[in-house]
Amino acid sequence: MQQKDNNTDFEVRSLDAMCVNDEQVQTPSWHNIKYLIMGVLFGVVLIKSEVISWYRIQEMFRLQSFHMFGVIGSAVVVGALSVFLIKKLKIKSINGEEIILPTKSFSKGQIYGGLLFGFGWAMTGACPGPLFAQLGYGATTIIVTIVAAIIGTWVYGKFREQLPH
Amino acid sequence: MNIIEWIKQPWPWYVAGPIIGLMVPALLIFGNKTFGISSSLRHICAACIPTKVPFFQYDWKKEIWNLFFVFGVFLGGVLTALYFKDSASVVVNENLVHELSGYGITEINGLVPEQLFGWDQVGTLRGIILMIVGGFLVGFGTRYAGGCTSGHAIMGLSNLQLPSLIATISFMAGGFIMANVILPYILKL
Numbered sequence: 001m002q003q004k005d006n007n008t009d010f011e012v013r014s015l016d017a018m019c020v021n022d023e024q025v026q027t028p029s030w031h032n033i034k035y036l037i038m039g040v041l042f043g044v045v046l047i048k049s050e051v052i053s054w055y056r057i058q059e060m061f062r063l064q065s066f067h068m069f070g071v072i073g074s075a076v077v078v079g080a081l082s083v084f085l086i087k088k089l090k091i092k093s094i095n096g097e098e099i100i101l102p103t104k105s106f107s108k109g110q111i112y113g114g115l116l117f118g119f120g121w122a123m124t125g126a127c128p129g130p131l132f133a134q135l136g137y138g139a140t141t142i143i144v145t146i147v148a149a150i151i152g153t154w155v156y157g158k159f160r161e162q163l164p165h
Numbered sequence: 166m167n168i169i170e171w172i173k174q175p176w177p178w179y180v181a182g183p184i185i186g187l188m189v190p191a192l193l194i195f196g197n198k199t200f201g202i203s204s205s206l207r208h209i210c211a212a213c214i215p216t217k218v219p220f221f222q223y224d225w226k227k228e229i230w231n232l233f234f235v236f237g238v239f240l241g242g243v244l245t246a247l248y249f250k251d252s253a254s255v256v257v258n259e260n261l262v263h264e265l266s267g268y269g270i271t272e273i274n275g276l277v278p279e280q281l282f283g284w285d286q287v288g289t290l291r292g293i294i295l296m297i298v299g300g301f302l303v304g305f306g307t308r309y310a311g312g313c314t315s316g317h318a319i320m321g322l323s324n325l326q327l328p329s330l331i332a333t334i335s336f337m338a339g340g341f342i343m344a345n346v347i348l349p350y351i352l353k354l
Contacts, residue, residue: 032233034195039234042188043241047276048172048249049181054277055257061337061344064258070178071185072318078186079200079323086193093197101199101324104311110332113309114317118339120302122348123295125277127314128307129202131300132235136242139277141284145300150213152304153206157220163309 027095043133052133054125061122107165113156120149173251188315189323198230201316203307205235268352281352291354310335 046052051071060068085091086099093099121127124145126134131149135142156163192198209232211225257273265273270280286292307313310332312321318336321329 029229031196032230035192035198035230035233036237036240038188038191038195039237039239040241040244041237042185042234043238044245044249045176045181045184045241046238047242047245048174048176049178049185050175050255050276051181051185052276053255054282055255055261055273057340058261058344059258061340062258062261064261067178071182072314074179074182075186075319076322078183079189079319080325082186082190083193083323083325086190091194093194095197097197099193099197101193103324104321104326104328106328106331107311109309109311110317110328111335113306113311114332114335115306115339115342116302117306117310117313118336118341119343119347120299120304120306121314121336122340122343123299123351124303126303127202128206128303129235129238129313129315131303132238133242134276136239136244137246137276138242139275139282141282141287141296142277144287145296145303148297148300149304150206150209152301152306153203153308154210154214154216154218154221154304155301156305156308157207157210157218158216160220160309 042129043136046130046133047137052126052130052137057122057125109163109165112164169249172249174253175251175256185319186323189320196230199316200320201231201312202235202238203304203313203316204228205231206304207308208232264349265352268349270352289354291351294351294354306339 049071050056051068056065056068059065083101087101091099117127124131126142126145128149131142131146135146189200192200207221208225208228211221211223214221254274255276262273265271265278270278272278272280280286281291281295287296303313310317312329312332314336317329317332322333
């Protein structure tokens with residue numbers, strides 16, 4: 001029984017697509033600065049490419065502009081090529097760890113949740129990353145949207161057992 | 166043209182897309198982390214809303230890198246607003262401008278229309294639907310789907326995961342339905 005209890009955390013987390021590729025090597029907490037720097041770069045790119053623009057999102061969903069399709073498409077091509085090379089050349093992380101990417105399993109949530117997120121994306125003009133960039137850029141009301149998104153996440157967690165997966 | 170002037174202009178897709186794509190190997194190589202943003206909302210729940218909900222009973226401190234990344238995205242926004250702001254007006258498709266003017270949205274500027282997302286709109290029915298209901302759907306939907314545009318559409322597709330393709334198609338389908346079928350009624354309010 002004790003063992004099962006210890007495993008609960010892992011069980012819950014493994015059902016989620018994210019947060020499974022834990023770094024095993026312990027690093028000092030100031031090393032997190034590297035993620036902050038990558039985040040800053042990501043934020044600047046999101047804004048300067050207008051990926052976080054409500055107008056660009058509306059154009060995308062009305063097929064009025066190629067811009068967003070070009071951004072996402074070329075990001076996937078570069079990402080896929082990188083993942084291919086990492087696997088092919090067995091590139092290790094800077095801490096010397098083997099990079100193993102999690103495989104995702106199908107759940108109906110990808111359809112139901114995906115559609116619901118799509119609705120929210122077209123309404124707010126932002127997915128989670130852009131929300132934080134918009135707030136930083138000075139669209140202060142977006143704090144309301146972020147709080148609503150946090151509540152949405154919490155409500156999902158609360159009722160996930162009752163939802164079809 | 167100096168470099169700052171160049172940075173200030175809107176970047177074309179073929180510059181921005183590849184940089185976003187490079188986030189995938191950068192996170193993998195520098196920290197063995199998979200790219201994904203929406204998990205940060207879950208970590209915030211786990212850290213700030215103490216409850217007995219099992220979905221939030223995990224050691225969020227182990228995932229703190231994700232919160233550093235997201236805080237960086239916020240700082241990136243601040244930095245851009247301070248130093249790289251473009252003074253030129255935004256270029257928006259004529260059909261969209263025409264459609265929006267039909268809903269009384271005539272000031273096309275910035276990244277979000279002030280007439281929809283200003284503080285004076287928070288209390289209106291339209292504002293509540295767009296910001297609060299919309300935000301709720303972003304948080305609820307991404308977690309239900311197990312990821313967002315970064316985790317599924319970019320990271321998942323880069324790793325050739327079929328579930329991520331299903332999720333991405335669903336995101337796009339939801340967006341198309343909302344923007345073309347439902348949103349016009351909301352914007353008319």
